[in-house]
Amino acid sequence: WQNIKLLLCKLLSRYGKRPVLLACACVQAFCGLVPAVFPQPLLFLAIRCLTAVCCCCINICAFSLAVEWTLPAARLWPPAFLPFCFSLGTMGGAPLAWLSPSWTYLHLLLALPQIVCLPLYLYAPIPESPRWLFNSPADQKCLDLVKLSASEAQTARGHAPSDITQLRHPTILLRLFIMSYLSAATALTYYGICLNIGSFGVGVYAAQFFSGLSEAPCLLVPLIRIGRRLISMLALFLSGTCLDLYLLASVFTLSLALLGKLCILAATFISVLYCIELFPTGVRQLCISLVNLSYRLGCLVTTFVPPSPSGAISLAAMIVYSSGPIVGCGLCLLLPETSGAPLPDSLEDCNRQPKNQPASALWRPW
Secondary structure, three states: OHHHHHHHHHHHHHHOHHHHHHHHHHHHHHHOOHHHHOOOHHHHHHHHHHHHHHHHHHHHHHHHHHHHOOOHHHOOHHHHHHHHHHHHHHHHHHHHHHHOOOHHHHHHHHHHHHHHOHHHHHHOOOOOOHHHHHHOOOOHHHHHHHHHHHHHHHHHHOOOOOHHHHHOOHHHHHHHHHHHHHHHHHHHHHHHHHOOHHHOOOOHHHHHHHHHHHHHHHHHHHHOOOOHHHHHHHHHHHHHHHHHHHHHOOOOHHHHHHHHHHHHHHHHHHHHHHHHHHOOHHHHHHHHHHHHHHHHHHHHHHOOOOOOOOOOOOHHHHHHHHHHHHHHHHHHHHOOOOOOOOOOOOHHHHHOOOOOOOHHHOOOOO
C-alpha cells in the first residue's frame, strides 16, 4: 500500500486529479464484469485488489477536488455528501444481494450500471484541481511568470523551504502523527463494527441494510456549526461512549453499535477535510497519502482481532474499539481550528492558524 500511495502521489502531481479519477472509474466499472465471466478464485482476488486500489484513488481524488472547488464557508458539505451516497449504495446492495440467485448475477447487477454511467463520467464537466492547474507546465509563459515572481519573492525574503524541510518541521510532524492516529483508530473502530454487524442477532441482509441506513444522517453533520476541532472531538467521544455503553447494556445493543458507527463515520470524513486544511500545499498530497496509509493499516489490523467463542465481538475487542476514539478526542486538543480559513500554502500559514477559537465565533457558518 505504501508503494501504491507514493505512485498515486506521482500520478496526481504529473497528470492531475481529474484524469486519474476518470481512469480509475473506468477500470473499476469493468473489473466488476471479470468475476462474472471468469469465476476463478485467484483471478477474483487479483481483481478485488485492483478494485480496492481504484476505490482508494477515487476517494482521494473526489474528496480533494470537491474541497478545493468549494468555498471555505461550505467546505464540509462535499465530505458529508460523498459518505451519504456511500450509505445509499450500501442500502441498495442489500436487496440486490438478496434478489440475486448466484454470485454471477450479483456481479452483473453491480457492474452494468457503472458501465452504463461511464459516458456521464467522461463527458461531465468535472473540473481539474485549481492548484494543479496553477503549477502545471501547460502554459509555459504563465509558468515563466510564476517562476519570475517566485524568484523575486525569494530575493526579498530568503530561500523558501523545500518539501522535505517542510515535512521535517515539528509542526507538520505533530499534525501528521495526530491525523495518522485518528485515521488508524477510526478505521479500526468502523470496520470492527462492520465486520461483526451480523453478530447482533439479525440476518446478514438486514444487517447490511441497517448498517447503511445508520450512516445516512451524516448528511446533517455540516449543520452543526461548532468548528472542525470541536465537532471532531464530539464525534469521537460519542462513538467511544456508545461502544462503552454497548458493553454495559443488555438491550438496544444493535442501536448503540450503529450509533457508534455513525459517529465514527462522521469523525472519519471530518478528519479527511481536517487533514486537507492542516498541511501546506507543498506536502499536502504526500501527507494525505500517508494518513490514508494509516487508515488502511487500521483496516488491516481489524481482520486480526479474534471474535468471542460465540461469534460476537469479544470484550477485549470492544474495549479497543471504544478506547481508540476517546484517546483521539484528547489528541484533537493539540490541533488548530481551521474552519472558514483558506488552505495554507506555507509553514507560516500553518503557524498562523489559531489554536483556540473564541466563543463568539463558534456558530459561524462553515
